[in-house]
Amino acid sequence: xxxxxxxxxxxxxxxxxxxxxxxxxxxxxxxxxxxxxxxxxxxxxxxxxxxxxxxxxxxxxxxxxxxxxxxxxxxxxxxxxxxxxxxxxxxxxxxxxxxxxxxxxxxxxxxxxxxxxxxxxxxxxxxxxxxxxxxxxxxxxxxxxxxxxxxxxxxxxxxxxxxxxxxxxxxxxxxxxxxxxxxxxxxxxxxxxxxxxxxxxxxxxxxxxxxxxxxxxxxxxxxxxxxxxxxxxxxxxxxxxxxxxxxxxxxxxxxxxxxxxxxxxxxxxxxxxxxxxxxxxxxxxxxxxxxxxxxxxxxxxxxxxxxxxxxxxxxxxxxxxxxxxxxxxxxxxxxxxxxxxxxxxxxxxxxxxx
Numbered sequence: 001x002x003x004x005x006x007x008x009x010x011x012x013x014x015x016x017x018x019x020x021x022x023x024x025x026x027x028x029x030x031x032x033x034x035x036x037x038x039x040x041x042x043x044x045x046x047x048x049x050x051x052x053x054x055x056x057x058x059x060x061x062x063x064x065x066x067x068x069x070x071x072x073x074x075x076x077x078x079x080x081x082x083x084x085x086x087x088x089x090x091x092x093x094x095x096x097x098x099x100x101x102x103x104x105x106x107x108x109x110x111x112x113x114x115x116x117x118x119x120x121x122x123x124x125x126x127x128x129x130x131x132x133x134x135x136x137x138x139x140x141x142x143x144x145x146x147x148x149x150x151x152x153x154x155x156x157x158x159x160x161x162x163x164x165x166x167x168x169x170x171x172x173x174x175x176x177x178x179x180x181x182x183x184x185x186x187x188x189x190x191x192x193x194x195x196x197x198x199x200x201x202x203x204x205x206x207x208x209x210x211x212x213x214x215x216x217x218x219x220x221x222x223x224x225x226x227x228x229x230x231x232x233x234x235x236x237x238x239x240x241x242x243x244x245x246x247x248x249x250x251x252x253x254x255x256x257x258x259x260x261x262x263x264x265x266x267x268x269x270x271x272x273x274x275x276x277x278x279x280x281x282x283x284x285x286x287x288x289x290x291x292x293x294x295x296x297x298x299x300x301x302x303x304x305x306x307x308x309x310x311x312x313x314x315x316x317x318x319x320x321x322x323x324x325x326x327x328x329x330x331x332x333x334x335x336x337x338x339x340x341x342x343x344x345x346x347x348x349x350x351x352x353x354x
Contacts, residue, residue: 019165019166019167020166022164022166023164023166023167023170026167026170027170029098033095033098033099034099034102036099038095038253039252039253039254041092041095041099041253042092042251042252044095045088045091045092045095046088046091049084049087049088049089049090049091049092050084050087050088052087053083053084053087056087059300060083060087062299062300062302063083063086063087063299063300064079064080064083066299066300066303066304067079067082067083069220069222069304070220070221070290070294070299072221082294082295083299085295086295086296086297086298086299086300088295089248089295089296089297090298090300092248092251093140096140096142096143096253097142099253100142100143100146100178101174101177101178103253104143104146104147104150104178106150109146109147109150112253112254113143113147113246113254113256113257114249114254114255114256114257115147115151115257116258117256117257117258118147118151118244118257118259119259120259121133121242121258121259121262122151124240124242124262125148125201125242128199129239129240130195130196130197130199130200130201130202130237130239131201131202131239131240131241131242132196132201132202132203132204132230132233132234132239132240132241132242133148133155133201133202133203133204133242134203134204134206134230134241134242134244134282134285134286135203135204135205135206135243135244135245135246135286135289136205136206136207136286136289136290136297137205137207137297137301138207138245138247138286138289138296138297138298139245139246139247139248139255139293139296140246140247140248141205141246142175143246143255143257144203144244144245145175145179145203146178146179147246147255147257148179149178149179149180150178150179153201154179154180154181154200154201155179155180155181155200155201155202156180156182156183156192156195156200156201156203157175157180157181157182157183157202157203157204157205158183158184158185158188158192158203158204158205159172159183159184159185160184160185161184181195183202188229189229189233192229192233193233193236193237196233196239197237204227204229204230206226206227206282206286207219207286207303208227208301209224209225209301209302209303209304209305209306210225210226210227210228210306211225212225212306212307212309214226214227214228214306215227215228215231215275215276215279216308216321217276217279217280217283218280218283218284218325218331218335218339219283219286219303219304220287221338221339221342222304222339222342222343223304223307223308223339223342223343224283224303226279226283228275230278230279230282231274231275231279232275234263234265234268234278235268235274235275235278239265240262240263240264240265241278241282242259242261242262242263243259243260243261243262243263243285243289244257244258244259244260245257245258245259245260245289247292247293260285260286260288260289261281261282261284261288263281263282271327272327273327276324276327276328277327277328280328281330284330307346308343310343310347311343311346311350312350313347313350314347314348314350314351315347316344316347317340317343317344317347322336322340
């Protein structure tokens with residue numbers, strides 16, 4: 001019998017009847033949720049989240065493990081509390097996705113969003129230059145796209161198609177009616193390049209694990225794999241990279257939108273390794289955006305899953321990697337030493353396990 005190659009996902013078999021049924025249920029739930037006053041749905045979301053956290057121990061424990069890594073000084077009580085708050089945030093996020101088409105409109109959006117922090121980013125976008133917007137799974141990333149579209153700055157964003165084609169078409173339609181072009185992850189680089197050449201701006205959720213071939217740069221004190229495509233697009237087209245956020249204020253449908261950092265071409269062009277510089281700097285910006293509101297981050301995903309080759313082989317921290325990290329202006333020797341020590345501990349675990 002032929003064996004399935006390790007790491008290859010088996011293609012999902014079409015299930016038209018089941019998919020259609022799930023879609024109809026999703027539309028019914030969306031209609032029901034849209035009836036709620038968006039400012040009063042937090043209590044219901046909290047109730048659902050407590051039940052979800054009680055059932056889904058796997059993701060609750062993963063969130064706790066990631067929080068321990070990111071915030072080693074926290075006590076267990078705080079770690080547990082924030083991990084559970086993350087579940088509440090995700091349920092609230094789902095509610096907001098269903099309520100947004102009815103709540104965020106050209107006549108009401110200013111009542112729901114504080115956009116003062118967007119000033120520097122809007123200045124860049126108004127210059128007419130194609131730009132790359134980077135964010136993470138933090139706050140309500142969908143709101144950022146809605147807001148910029150309403151302000152007259154439509155974006156194209158990469159998204160992996162949902163397994164259910166009916167739900168996927170519905171979600172894509174809602175996004176596109178809000179001025180956000182959804183680009184299928186397969187072949188996204190080519191389409192994004194085309195949009196930039198036409199003078200448009202593109203957006204990426206840039207905190208996903210990029211696999212063994214990604215570029216490893218620091219994220220919360222540990223090397224994490226990042227996609228190279230963002231930096232390469234910026235370099236190829238001399239685009240500024242804007243790192244932005246949309247935080248929920250309290251428990252209401254109200255958001256604080258802003259830009260954490262803007263990386264201009266003149267800044268990376270003088271660096272010895274521009275790709276490393278761009279990638280490490282936007283990763284640093286995402287970390288800085290998460291720290292004030294860690295309860296609004298997706299700690300359940302396996303951000304540090306992929307590891308550098310030397311760790312998987314149980315080898316010492318490469319001198320070349322140390323030299324590269326030291327070229328980053330915001331890292332000093334002590335910080336690089338801590339990164340190296342963490343990496344060495346993972347290499348040692350590999351050696352002991354072999």
